[in-house]
Amino acid sequence: MWDRIKPKKMYLSIFLYSCIAVSLLTLVFTLFLSQQFARSAQEEMNKSNQEKMKKVVKTSEYTLQKLRQFALRVYSDESIALWMNMEKNSYSPLILNKAATSVREFMSSEPFISGIYLINFNLDQIYTSETSIYTTSDFYDQKILDYIKNQKTPYLQYFNHEVKGGSYLALVVPAAGPNQKYQGFVAILFSKPLLNENMLQVSEEDQNKLYIEGKNKEFILGNTDPKLAKELLKMDKPVTEQQGWEWNSGNVTWSIQSERLPIEGWNVYHLAPISVWQEKVDKIRFEIIGSSIILLVALLLFLFWQSYRSLKPISDLANQMRSKLGKEHPMIQTTNDKSEMAWIHSSFHSLIEKIEQLDLSIKSSKALVKEDFLRQWILNPKSSKPIEELIKNQTYILRTGLFRIVVIRLESYGRFEEQYDFASRKLLRFAMGNIMAEVLMNRGYAAETVDFGSDHIVALISAPTSEDDLPQVKVALEKVRVQIKQWIKLEVSAAVSSVLDVEENLQIIYSQLYELTLVRFINNEDKVFTYDDLERYEGSKDSDLDEGLLKQVIHSVQLKNEKALEGYLDQLTLHMQELSYEECKLQLTHIIYSIMKSFKNFSTFQGLKSVHAFLEQFVTLREVKTWLYREMLQIMDQQRKKNTSGRKEEVAAEMIEYVRNHLHNPILSVDDVAAHVSMSVNYARQIFKDHFYCSLSDYIANQRIELAAKLLRTTDWTVADITERSGFQTKSTFFSAFKRATGMTPNQYRMDKSKDKA
Numbered sequence: 001m002w003d004r005i006k007p008k009k010m011y012l013s014i015f016l017y018s019c020i021a022v023s024l025l026t027l028v029f030t031l032f033l034s035q036q037f038a039r040s041a042q043e044e045m046n047k048s049n050q051e052k053m054k055k056v057v058k059t060s061e062y063t064l065q066k067l068r069q070f071a072l073r074v075y076s077d078e079s080i081a082l083w084m085n086m087e088k089n090s091y092s093p094l095i096l097n098k099a100a101t102s103v104r105e106f107m108s109s110e111p112f113i114s115g116i117y118l119i120n121f122n123l124d125q126i127y128t129s130e131t132s133i134y135t136t137s138d139f140y141d142q143k144i145l146d147y148i149k150n151q152k153t154p155y156l157q158y159f160n161h162e163v164k165g166g167s168y169l170a171l172v173v174p175a176a177g178p179n180q181k182y183q184g185f186v187a188i189l190f191s192k193p194l195l196n197e198n199m200l201q202v203s204e205e206d207q208n209k210l211y212i213e214g215k216n217k218e219f220i221l222g223n224t225d226p227k228l229a230k231e232l233l234k235m236d237k238p239v240t241e242q243q244g245w246e247w248n249s250g251n252v253t254w255s256i257q258s259e260r261l262p263i264e265g266w267n268v269y270h271l272a273p274i275s276v277w278q279e280k281v282d283k284i285r286f287e288i289i290g291s292s293i294i295l296l297v298a299l300l301l302f303l304f305w306q307s308y309r310s311l312k313p314i315s316d317l318a319n320q321m322r323s324k325l326g327k328e329h330p331m332i333q334t335t336n337d338k339s340e341m342a343w344i345h346s347s348f349h350s351l352i353e354k355i356e357q358l359d360l361s362i363k364s365s366k367a368l369v370k371e372d373f374l375r376q377w378i379l380n381p382k383s384s385k386p387i388e389e390l391i392k393n394q395t396y397i398l399r400t401g402l403f404r405i406v407v408i409r410l411e412s413y414g415r416f417e418e419q420y421d422f423a424s425r426k427l428l429r430f431a432m433g434n435i436m437a438e439v440l441m442n443r444g445y446a447a448e449t450v451d452f453g454s455d456h457i458v459a460l461i462s463a464p465t466s467e468d469d470l471p472q473v474k475v476a477l478e479k480v481r482v483q484i485k486q487w488i489k490l491e492v493s494a495a496v497s498s499v500l501d502v503e504e505n506l507q508i509i510y511s512q513l514y515e516l517t518l519v520r521f522i523n524n525e526d527k528v529f530t531y532d533d534l535e536r537y538e539g540s541k542d543s544d545l546d547e548g549l550l551k552q553v554i555h556s557v558q559l560k561n562e563k564a565l566e567g568y569l570d571q572l573t574l575h576m577q578e579l580s581y582e583e584c585k586l587q588l589t590h591i592i593y594s595i596m597k598s599f600k601n602f603s604t605f606q607g608l609k610s611v612h613a614f615l616e617q618f619v620t621l622r623e624v625k626t627w628l629y630r631e632m633l634q635i636m637d638q639q640r641k642k643n644t645s646g647r648k649e650e651v652a653a654e655m656i657e658y659v660r661n662h663l664h665n666p667i668l669s670v671d672d673v674a675a676h677v678s679m680s681v682n683y684a685r686q687i688f689k690d691h692f693y694c695s696l697s698d699y700i701a702n703q704r705i706e707l708a709a710k711l712l713r714t715t716d717w718t719v720a721d722i723t724e725r726s727g728f729q730t731k732s733t734f735f736s737a738f739k740r741a742t743g744m745t746p747n748q749y750r751m752d753k754s755k756d757k758a
Helices: 010-076 078-084 093-109 142-150 192-199 226-234 274-325 340-362 365-379 385-394 413-419 422-442 470-488 506-517 519-523 531-539 547-558 562-578 581-599 611-615 621-642 645-661 670-676 681-692 696-714 719-725 731-742 746-757
Strands: 113-120 125-128 132-135 159-163 166-173 184-191 209-213 219-222 245-249 252-261 266-273 402-410 447-451 456-462 492-496
Touching: 010 078, 010 093, 010 166, 010 184, 010 192, 010 252, 010 266, 010 274, 078 093, 078 113, 078 184, 093 113, 093 125, 113 142, 113 166, 142 159, 142 166, 142 184, 166 192, 184 192, 192 219, 209 226, 219 226, 252 274, 266 274, 365 385, 365 447, 365 456, 365 506, 385 719, 402 413, 402 422, 402 470, 402 506, 422 447, 422 456, 422 470, 422 645, 456 506, 470 492, 492 506, 506 531, 547 562, 547 581, 547 621, 562 581, 562 621, 581 621, 645 670, 645 681, 645 696, 670 681, 670 696, 681 696, 696 719, 696 731, 696 746, 719 731, 719 746, 731 746
Parallel strands: none
Antiparallel strands: 113 125, 113 184, 125 132, 159 166, 166 184, 209 219, 209 266, 245 252, 252 266, 402 456, 402 492, 447 456
């Protein structure tokens, strides 16, 4: 059934599956989100109510205690106490007047007080804050007299009191003990509306209700209406009321939180209508569902567009492959899956096999080993006997014992990096080496080429016992340049050394030749350079230029720090204002050359006949500095593009290749690798760790150990030769690092592996 409904085209089938998956995920997520929101809102409401309850309890305890202290102050007032303790035989209107004055002062100082009674049973008189005097028999508030006569607790307690149609919170001082009799009392009536508004901070209009219940289950304070208060009085509260509960009253469901006022022994209840909260939650839940539906429609439209744009070409590709391979292709016959992906998989499998065969035909493992040994011979300050033996046995460049070194460098390497990816660049350098070897072989020179994984390749060529063939070598190298430009469309510069022997320090000579290939940029000489050109160029450099500041300029470009670049550039050119025109122009030429060399960004200056001629178009040094600053900003932008996520894998691969090519160099460092890829040290470390999950320095150390272990297993070289070959500076350093990594000394490791082979 499903096979009949399922679309045949892959992009439609994937779109259908995606629609089902996205719809289900959206539905589940929406339901989960709405439920989580409702639960979170309920929890937040309860938490907010609990916090409010705690605040109300704390405020109430504080306020009631302050009012109790105020009542004691009233009772202990000298004038009031004198009147309350007065006997009939010592009665004085003046004392009453003073007591009345004190009552008025206390009434004005505390807004919560609605009235004060001063009661003297000896005189059978009651003075009220209304400035009226009554006898106990004609006093309008007989209830409070009964309370005073019947009270038994020694503690000052508030009680609910109603008089003249109003309800008050009352307090009598002093409290009568079982064995004590007083004839003078102060009764204070507190306003419930003011206590609700200021102490409980509630009003009649609030949706949330607050209800304080006394010890005798009577209503004390709160903003509940009389009907609701009566229902609350009759309600059976749950035992675990501290946890909160729900209560239905008519058509309203309340969420109730409760606390206890410990001093007064009252229960405080906070009532929040769930219906109001539920309406808000339902509204937001509806908005969430509506937004999810809109998002789902947008996602489905996007999925269809993406499937049509991205996957339809794959379906078209599968149809093309089906027509090329044919329905009877053996790889298709081996699987029951006749889908478009099966055709694509089989086609690419065939393509990969052909590429692997082509790659094996380009270089064998033997050729790779030979190239690696040649590279080490060039980069090592002194030659190694095993390497010399291999070169003599497997190459013809030492057939006379003498040879030359040639460096071929790519012009406009920055543009070359932008145009080709890492694999393509490597393949083109390989093609350059093949062209060079073939041209030199046709001219009668044996040649071995070495790829240094950057903007140049190096060739070692056989040489006669004299310098007589230098013109012929230069002609052959000119032919190499022409052939490279004709076949792979690349411009190159070339430099050749004098005749050398195996005892020469090839590392220094190689560096000098690379410097020579850069001379073309300075003087625009289109030729093969020799040592004579190097001596002429070295003699033309001005030693007064601050090389330290120049390095800081280059470093600020690598760090992409525009502010630092501007400052260092100002310092670098400041002293040039005091130089002659020719001296100033010579130092500017050296600055441009150094920057070009550091960033291999020759395309920035492409088309200049010469730096000297170009500098003549500027009128002032400030104009030159402005132009140079702008060019540095462009280099920064190029470096940022190279450092984007799309190029990070290529940069990481370049670092790996550089480490492997220079592993035998004992002074190889992370700084060297970072300089090779034109990055700051920290950023190069970060890229390497993100891709290979280990630090760059650890990788270098591990590669040295692996190389040493391999040589111990596969060769009979001495430990000293292996130490040098693996890039360790001293034998003791090699022994320590090797034992730390393998748990054995190099000799123990070799013996152990020999036993395993036996």
